[in-house]
Amino acid sequence: MQRKMLTGKDVAEHNSKDSCWVVIHGKAYDVTEFLPQHPGGQAVILKHAGRDATEAFEPIHPPDILDEYLDRSKHLGEVDMSTVTAEKPFDPDEESRQQRIASRPPLDQCFNLHDFESVARQVVKKGTWAYYSSGADDEITLRENHSAYHKIWFRPRVLVDVEKVDSSTTMLGSKCEVPFYVTATALGKLGHPEGEVVLTRAAGGHGVIQMIPTLASCSFDEIVDARRGDQVLWLQLYVNKDREITKRIVQHAEKRGCKGLFITVDAPQLGRREKDIRTKFDGAASDVLRYNPSAIDRSQGAARAISAFIDPSLSWKDIPFFKSITKMPIVLKGVQRVEDVIAAIEHDIPAVVLSNHGGRQLDTAPSAIEILAEVMPELRRRGLQDRIEVYIDGGVRRATDIIKALCLGAKGVGIGRPFLYAMSAYGEPGVARAMQLLKDEFEVGMRLVGAKSVDELGPEFVDARGIGVHGVPTPADFLSSDVYDRLVLPAFAVK
Numbered sequence: 001m002q003r004k005m006l007t008g009k010d011v012a013e014h015n016s017k018d019s020c021w022v023v024i025h026g027k028a029y030d031v032t033e034f035l036p037q038h039p040g041g042q043a044v045i046l047k048h049a050g051r052d053a054t055e056a057f058e059p060i061h062p063p064d065i066l067d068e069y070l071d072r073s074k075h076l077g078e079v080d081m082s083t084v085t086a087e088k089p090f091d092p093d094e095e096s097r098q099q100r101i102a103s104r105p106p107l108d109q110c111f112n113l114h115d116f117e118s119v120a121r122q123v124v125k126k127g128t129w130a131y132y133s134s135g136a137d138d139e140i141t142l143r144e145n146h147s148a149y150h151k152i153w154f155r156p157r158v159l160v161d162v163e164k165v166d167s168s169t170t171m172l173g174s175k176c177e178v179p180f181y182v183t184a185t186a187l188g189k190l191g192h193p194e195g196e197v198v199l200t201r202a203a204g205g206h207g208v209i210q211m212i213p214t215l216a217s218c219s220f221d222e223i224v225d226a227r228r229g230d231q232v233l234w235l236q237l238y239v240n241k242d243r244e245i246t247k248r249i250v251q252h253a254e255k256r257g258c259k260g261l262f263i264t265v266d267a268p269q270l271g272r273r274e275k276d277i278r279t280k281f282d283g284a285a286s287d288v289l290r291y292n293p294s295a296i297d298r299s300q301g302a303a304r305a306i307s308a309f310i311d312p313s314l315s316w317k318d319i320p321f322f323k324s325i326t327k328m329p330i331v332l333k334g335v336q337r338v339e340d341v342i343a344a345i346e347h348d349i350p351a352v353v354l355s356n357h358g359g360r361q362l363d364t365a366p367s368a369i370e371i372l373a374e375v376m377p378e379l380r381r382r383g384l385q386d387r388i389e390v391y392i393d394g395g396v397r398r399a400t401d402i403i404k405a406l407c408l409g410a411k412g413v414g415i416g417r418p419f420l421y422a423m424s425a426y427g428e429p430g431v432a433r434a435m436q437l438l439k440d441e442f443e444v445g446m447r448l449v450g451a452k453s454v455d456e457l458g459p460e461f462v463d464a465r466g467i468g469v470h471g472v473p474t475p476a477d478f479l480s481s482d483v484y485d486r487l488v489l490p491a492f493a494v495k
């Protein structure tokens with residue numbers, strides 16, 4: 001029997017926690033029982049109770065999530081949209097974000113990755129900034145990641161013909177234009193309504209590899225569908241306690257053409273990011289939570305709310321399981337000591353990423369560049385340097401940082417926050433500009449160190465003796481610091 005078409009008035013009568021109906025894409029849904037399980041919190045749904053929630057729903061959820069996840073009995077049928085009031089609940093945070101976007105500096109005023117960070121800090125919502133920028137505990141490692149590069153000095157070579165510089169390389173067997181990639185960072189739609197597909201499109205235009213995060217806001221397929229031609233994509237995996245779910249995610253990624261499986265091994269539990277914990281999480285959900293939203297602890301910011309499914313029991317004994325479910329090269333992301341690199345070689349793992357998760361996990365863990373300076377000489381001493389590809393990420397903000405990493409033996413470098421900030425501040429044009437600026441810096445840097453191609457770089461181009469010095473800096477040189485004219489950041493039209 002044809003169900004009666006509902007009216008806006010029918011829906012409006014169910015506008016509370018006790019009976020909550022919403023309209024999405026012209027259909028009504030009873031989400032009352034779902035409220036406590038919503039990964040993004042109840043508030044964000046209750047704001048739209050009894051009304052059309054399509055605009056709020058659209059940017060955060062994959063289109064098929066209701067069919068996949070909400071019991072059929074809660075699908076109430078078509079609504080006569082001419083009877084639905086179109087007014088949207090006022091969102092002061094979004095309102096002011098739009099005003100800040102309108103008054104941000106023009107994109108061509110951004111000349112380096114720091115510029116994007118400074119604009120993003122002014123533009124994004126406070127919960128987004130807290131989540132993206134935060135490091136663990138005292139944020140010592142967060143800051144060390146970047147400052148470690150300033151403890152490495154170049155030993156530039158001169159009178160070398162550097163008319164032609166070639167920045168291309170191969171990573172995990174894939175040819176790429178540049179030796180850096182977009183690393184996995186979660187919840188892209190906290191920064192930009194389209195989310196991670198913005199990074200995919202910009203990366204596709206610049207020959208840059210993207211690592212798709214398990215905790216992306218976009219669905220995996222949306223991201224893969226956004227890629228250009230044979231653009232290389234990798235999958236970053238948080239291993240689920242339910243191995244069947246992990247198997248399904250990995251095999252689907254392989255079927256869709258992913259060229260590498262990066263298993264995150266530095267996060268048996270997500271670190272305590274206090275800026276994030278201080279802000280209440282009622283923001284964007286992530287696509288993967290469709291599989292097990294029940295285990296959600298929203299009381300401690302975004303990170304805790306989205307990571308309860310991660311398996312803390314993960315260990316070396318699980319490696320055979322991963323090898324049994326995929327043919328993709330398996331990479332361990334988050335290795336932080338040479339013994340584990342050697343163990344990876346013994347487990348026949350083709351690559352590792354030396355990483356402390358952008359300073360978001362164990363505070364006072366060393367920077368990846370410092371670990372690299374320890375690992376590569378030891379691998380060379382044991383004759384193992386050709387048995388594994390070593391990548392690093394964390395704190396990379398200049399192409400000279402990338403060149404230093406390559407000189408010390410890295411195969412490639414992952415970059416996280418800078419591309420998130422560029423996306424949040426300027427969308428795809430911002431990410432594209434950030435990538436182009438890095439490419440320009442890279443070309444200048446290579447010429448000035450005296451190298452024509454990536455494979456010419458080696459430890460003889462740097463002096464890294466100071467890398468392990470964590471002591472206090474020499475006494476402040478007030479005279480020069482007082483007269484030092486600090487670099488400026490793009491100015492806002494209005495304060």
Ligand SMILES: Cc1cc2c(cc1C)[n+](S(=O)(=O)[O-])c1c(=O)[nH]c(=O)nc-1n2C[C@H](O)[C@H](O)[C@H](O)COP(=O)(O)O
Nearest residue numbers: 132183184185186215264357358393394395415416417
């Ligand atoms: C900035 C950021 C980083 C995250 C990240 C989210 C954000 C906002 N998240 S997290 O929610 O769990 O912490 C992930 C993640 O999903 N998976 C992962 O392997 N690394 C995650 N990372 C770490 C990331 O892959 C790099 O290791 C780190 O970003 C490199 O440092 P920079 O940001 O300084 O480039």
